[in-house]
Amino acid sequence: MRSTLMDIAREAGVSPATVDRVLNNRQGVRERTRDAVLETARKLGYLAAPFSNSVENTGKIRLDFVLPAGTNTFIANLLSQIVSQGALQDDLDIRIQSIEGFNPDTLARTLHALVGVTQGVGVIALDHPTVREAMRALSLSGVPIVTLASDILHVPRAGYVGIDNRAAGRLAGYLLGRFLGEGKKRKIALFAGSLSYRGHEEREMGFRHVIMEEFRDLDIVELREVRDDRQRAYEEAVALFKRHPDLSGIYNIGAGNAGIGQALQEAGMASSVIFVGHELTDSTKRFLLDGTIDAVIDQNPRVEAREAISVLKNTILDRKFEHHPPRLQVIFRENIPES
Known part of the structure; x- marks a missing residue:
């Protein structure tokens, strides 16, 4: 059975409110207390132990992209671009998690399951409390997250890749x-x-x-x-x-x-x-x-895939990089671009 906030608070000797502030990355908690709460949460299995982002340990950087399944052609094109662009980089191991896109609990379970498994996550996510909690758990375990196409505010993430x-x-x-x-x-x-x-x-x-x-x-x-x-x-x-x-x-x-x-x-x-x-x-x-x-x-799926991979990879490697977000483009019959 999964530990609760009350279990963590009791074991760490702090109040449940303090545990909530730490796990949701809010201010107002001393660093020593924050470290104690996180260590207790990991010991009780509420959070996974920090995942090693060292390329030397794994040979490749594993990135997981959680995308909705279905008949959305844009998502299919984006998926194809992520896979093809990832295949051009020998130091990447890219996995696609296709899920039912309109069930927040399914999405949250998928994200929780990636804690301690992946090194970076790109996700098209519903803005829902269970999804936000799962994203916070991933971030607290040391996994950078990029939101794609649709952003989610007030959660730790490496960036948003998509149009305004x-x-x-x-x-x-x-x-x-x-x-x-x-x-x-x-x-x-x-x-x-x-x-x-x-x-x-x-x-x-x-x-x-x-x-x-x-x-x-x-x-x-x-x-x-x-x-x-x-x-x-x-x-x-x-x-x-x-x-x-x-x-x-x-x-x-x-x-x-x-x-x-x-x-x-x-x-x-x-x-x-x-x-x-x-x-x-x-x-x-x-x-x-x-x-x-x-x-x-x-919005160009090729650019979106490229930028999502770049943000995750460079964040994991702690390298500086320039972000070039996709731009809005209006297409009429007279200016359809060549394939």
Whole structure:
């Protein structure tokens, strides 16, 4: 049975509140007390012993990337880039942990299981108390963490690799508003993977603020969460079009563009509804070319993979490095980059 905060407090001779401050890396605890609490937590098995980050001991640096499974093409492209770029570096051993992406307890268990096993972790994480606790446990065991695509605040981490999602949402709102132009009141709808992802929540906030500030004639009639699944996105879109046949615009915050695009085409609404989505994939390229999607806001998975590996590796080796975060890029039919 796993030890509790009360067990650690009793064994270390401090209060449970002090243990909580130490384990959550808060200020207000003397260094000697902090060391005693951490040593007790390790002795009781609450935390693993510090993992040796020495390349000499292992031959290679082990990095684990915890990514959501499913039909999200951007995640698949990111995974592919992490594996291929990692394979080019002989001193790295990269492992992929693919899990059900919308279950915080599954994610937390996966992160806890990596304590004492890995030397660095990259994760696309839900912002949830159990996940934050698992990330703190990893960090306290000496494992640097990088959040990818969607950040989590108030947890120790080596860095965030991804775009400014609030800015991305504002950009999407501006594009949709400019495409639709001024005129009578018109309906628009939002799709999201899950607002449990801080990145999706930030995009929604940015989008709503721009609409409220600059395009008050646009009425957001619905927000549907589709768990980044193309079939679910298709079904929700079909139902949405039946409820609102006069819909004028769609912003898809996450994945599922293929399902929404298919539903638009089948309903004969592809040319009348302005559609703004994220990530340049094979399906979004096709929809850009045939006019189903009007604009795609892209973050380059190759750059994201490169930077995540760089931050983790250089943090482990305690080396200085320059971080070059991925930039927002808007892609239309006329500027689709070469593969």
